Amino acid sequence: MSLRWALVGLLFLASVLNYVDRQTLAILAPTIQKDLGMTDPQYAMVNNFFLVAYTISYLVSGRLTDKLGPRKALALYISFWSVANMLTGLSRSLVSLSAFRFLLGLGEAGNWTTAPKLVSEWFAAKERGLAIGLYTLGATIGATIAPPLILWLASTGHWQNAFFATGAAGLLWLVPWLLIYRSNLSPAPITSPPAPSPGRSSLTGKEESRSELSPRPGTPRSEGGGGRGQVVVGLLLARLLTDPLWYFIQSWFAKYLVAERGLTQQQVSITWVVFLAADFGAIGGGWLSGVLIKRGMPTVAGRLRVMLLCACLTPLTALIVLSPTVNGALAFAMTVTLAHMAWMINGSTLVTDLVPKEKLATVFGLVAAGSTLGGLLMNSLVGNTVGAFGYRPTFFALSGLHLCAFALLSLALKKR
Structure with missing residues (x-):
């Protein structure tokens, strides 16, 4: 296996740990709420402390990653969040739990600004979707194994044990990362295709799309700041509208x-x-857009084609709460989660396609901050309304957001 895929494997493991650490509180919420005397609005507030820190970290960690490089940056982030997760096991009040979750959020966001920068430096456009899908698969694998793992760890003594054990695992991850990704390693140059012919649109011209959007070892073709700004705003709004579904799940x-x-x-x-x-969505979304690109579809159009398909599936969210059986609710939840993850993979890959690699982590952090802002709004609304109205309004509200986001993103890219 080549070095670059070994690095993706380590990103995969980091993402597993990222989501296991994140999910620990949600899985043990009934027990922790009872132990600490927390209400549902207070639980929502704890989640929001995490998301506020996550948002701040996205805005800061991207710039720090561009400055330090992926190797040093990710070692710093995972050390920080692993210690914060272990400290969570010491929580004995709402205040201390909120503080430690805030620290966890400060560290965890860095994983998602570092990973795409590494991929943009080491992989060509036709492989980026799969590489991003693979390390994002770690997040969904982490979320998949978290329920039985966390409940087992908590059953061995007290709920604090789950936080101690999962935090320690992150510190162990540092050993292979620092050994394999040595400080003197740098990515091999990626050859850019020939320059496009004049007058071709990036959404319709195959030659221009491939030249403009493939990885570049040097400075990319410049474009108007307004056009690039519209794309960034479109990507940010797409994350803000759609990621609340993932945070809710x-x-x-x-x-x-x-x-x-x-x-x-x-x-x-x-x-x-x-x-x-969600695991299948992470891999399938990146793989499918890669297939379309290899068959000749322009890069941006290939990503958007998959995102449109996903957006058409997410209205099934409303059927989760309408299903008469638990199994039916789970089946619909599986469908929309798969669709959302495939959507998110292609949206994330668009950032690596469209942004110069020297600014990638900074821009990716800005775009991803829209994600956490959406999560903050969702948590506040759910925490304050579920007691009075139940969960039904939330499921209905989440069901149409991806189609709205697709319309906004398509408009931003066409203007570009």
């Missing part, structure tokens, strides 16, 4: 199954099947 879906479907905390381990579906 992570933080609230297990609680929904307990509150309205009558499952016990042990029974919610069945949610692993939802995250298993």
